[in-house]
Amino acid sequence: MIAGINRLVDIQQADIQRLSVPVTQGKNITLDVLRLDKIHATISGNKWFKLRYALEAAILSGSKTILTFGGAYSNHLLATAYACSNLGLQSVGVIRGERPEILSDTLTECNDLGMQLHFISREAYSHKGTLSYELLRQFPGAYLIPEGGADADGVKGAADIAALAKAEYSHICCAVGTGTMMAGLMNGANEEQLIIGISALKLPEHDNSIEEFIAQATGNKPNYKIWYDYHFGGYARKTPELLSFMNALHAETRIPTDFVYTAKLFYGVLDLVEKDRFPRGSRLLIIHSGGLQGNRSLPKNSLRF
Ligand SMILES: *Cc1c(COP(=O)(O)O)cnc(C)c1O
Secondary structure, three states: HHHHHHHOOOOHOOOOEEEHHHHHHHOOOOEEEHHHHHOOOOOOOOHHHHHOOOOOOOOOOOEEEEEEEEEOHHHHHHHHHHHHHHHOOEEEEEOOOOOOOOOOOHHHHHOOOEEEEEOHHHHHOOOHHHHHHHHHHOOOOOOOOHHHOHHHHHHHHHHHHHHHOOOOEEEEEEOOOHHHHHHHHHHHHHOOOOOEEEEEOOOOOOOOOHHHHHHHOOOOOOOOOEOOOOOOOOOOOOOOHHHHHHHHHHHHHHHOOOOOOOHHHHHHHHHHHOOOOOOOEEEEEEEEEEOOHHHHHHOOOOOOO
16 A cells, blocks of 8 residues: 555656746746646645655554545645545545535545545634544544644655755745645755745744744754745735736746645746846756645636636
């Protein structure tokens, strides 16, 4: 079954694509993209890397059920549902809020893959401590994976992504949700490489929770910087400008992005290049972390891909 985890995706498909966009002209900066979105249509991008070791640990512990958390358009829930259905494991997806009359496309797909959808009140969801206790009482023997795979196994898996980024890159750029992928990249990169994060969330002022998580997960490594100015209103928020950017990027490069994470990443990195925030001669690698589920929440025809 553990070999089965590796066979879920095709890592060979994660090629590196040169981005030829006008902002780099005359700047002596190269921009490449690591296309982790191409490893699989459903369990794409960073989610396979982040789930891999947790699934392995669950199987080794003899657990038959994976229980994890997410929202209506969660890349993580769908990836988990897909992996479990292919590995012969049961899966439970815990979702905040009342069960809606009509499930989102993503949750419908999770359900079709055999995931048991378990809705709980926002109130209960916010009590993280007693929540796991309650859930383990309802689903005895289940193996819990935190939301977004934000634990040591997630960080360890994400470190493997850095192995696909060659030493020639001076900067590795990624989207930041929980910071798990970023922490993994920092651990896996070599000492000269700087990891640049674009936050998908708008954090309250003086909220250092992501930096604290990263410090703890990396043993206080200093090789990173997070930019917080490209959230477009906050987590899973968007503007018409962001959607036009996604359409233009796709028309120019054939790269599909999602408005929750990777569109903000590409927008941010291109803006930073334009504003000369990278030294001349920099060689940047952008991690395309996959996951297009958020786009399914958009009105039809918002995107031309
Ligand atoms: C989940 C996700 C992220 C965020 O990763 P973290 O490790 O939580 O920071 C980034 N990009 C995509 C496409 C994702 O699905």
